[in-house]
Amino acid sequence: xxxxxxxxxxxxxxxxxxxxxxxxxxxxxxxxxxxxxxxxxxxxxxxxxxxxxxxxxxxxxxxxxxxxxxxxxxxxxxxxxxxxxxxxxxxxxxxxxxxxxxxxxxxxxxxxxxxxxxxxxxxxxxxxxxxxxxxxxxxxxxxxxxxxxxxxxxxxxxxxxxxxxxxxxxxxxxxxxxxxxxxxxxxxxxxxxxxxxxxxxxxxxxxxxx
Numbered sequence: 001x002x003x004x005x006x007x008x009x010x011x012x013x014x015x016x017x018x019x020x021x022x023x024x025x026x027x028x029x030x031x032x033x034x035x036x037x038x039x040x041x042x043x044x045x046x047x048x049x050x051x052x053x054x055x056x057x058x059x060x061x062x063x064x065x066x067x068x069x070x071x072x073x074x075x076x077x078x079x080x081x082x083x084x085x086x087x088x089x090x091x092x093x094x095x096x097x098x099x100x101x102x103x104x105x106x107x108x109x110x111x112x113x114x115x116x117x118x119x120x121x122x123x124x125x126x127x128x129x130x131x132x133x134x135x136x137x138x139x140x141x142x143x144x145x146x147x148x149x150x151x152x153x154x155x156x157x158x159x160x161x162x163x164x165x166x167x168x169x170x171x172x173x174x175x176x177x178x179x180x181x182x183x184x185x186x187x188x189x190x191x192x193x194x195x196x197x198x199x200x201x202x203x204x205x206x207x208x209x210x
Contacts, residue, residue, distance in 0.1 A: 010051050014078055016041065017051075021071035033064035083108045085145045086174075089161055090152035091116035091124075091131045094176055098150055099126040109148070113140055134161075141168040148172045155179035 020041055024032060034045040041048075052058050058073055059065050075081055086109050088095045098104075099111050114126055117134045124131050132140065140146075149165050151158050151173060158177030165173070172188040175181055181189055 006054050010054055013043070013051055014074055017048075018071060018074050018078060018080075021067055021074065024067045025071060030067050031064055032067055034059065037065070080108055083110055084147040085110050085112045086148045086150055087111075087113040087115065087140070087146050088150045088152060089115050089134075089137075089158075089165075091118070091121045091126060092152060094152040095150075096126055098152065099129060112144060112146070115140075137161075137164070138168060141165065141170065146170050148174055150174040150176065152176045 034048045038045040038048055055077055058070050088098055091114050099114055111129050114129050114131045115134045115137055116131050121131050122133045149170050153161060155178045158179055159181055162173055162181045166183050166187050175189055175191045
């Protein structure tokens with residue numbers, strides 16, 4: 001499987017599978033067929049089986065899927081069997097929202113630092129984390145594990161801050177800035193363009209059937 005190229009479409013569906021399986025476990029359901037899962041997720045049973053076959057299948061004919069096992073295996077594929085240390089760049093409204101989201105730590109994403117340049121924000125706590133002056137960013141990265149940097153910065157400065165962090169050795173970015181980052185190929189970037197998502201929703205509204 002290590003040599004097999006998995007399509008981006010399959011990878012995008014994995015977190016959704018993980019979420020539905022978590023909900024099934026919360027509801028006391030320990031076994032499910034691909035047909036039953038397809039009804040809940042609005043994905044065909046054939047597509048579900050094809051997706052899972054990329055990683056070995058996980059199912060048993062006549063039994064279906066063990067929900068706890070399937071969730072655990074998908075979690076491993078997604079890398080959720082380890083913890084990640086996250087820093088947030090920008091302590092504005094979005095930075096606040098990310099820092100206060102309890103679901104992150106539940107899934108192993110630990111906010112270990114928040115940075116800003118505004119004097120009125122530096123030294124204040126967001127959740128359990130104190131906002132640090134951006135000038136101390138290099139020293140912090142040098143002395144702490146940083147797996148992911150979340151960028152909630154103005155687009156004018158986000159690329160330069162991302163390059164600085166990449167030079168420090170940070171290899172993954174969660175980019176909420178409304179700009180693209182020009183980073184080396186060995187750096188992972190997940191872009192979250194909120195305005196583009198809203199425009200797609202606008203398109204879908206405009207094309208709803210009468």
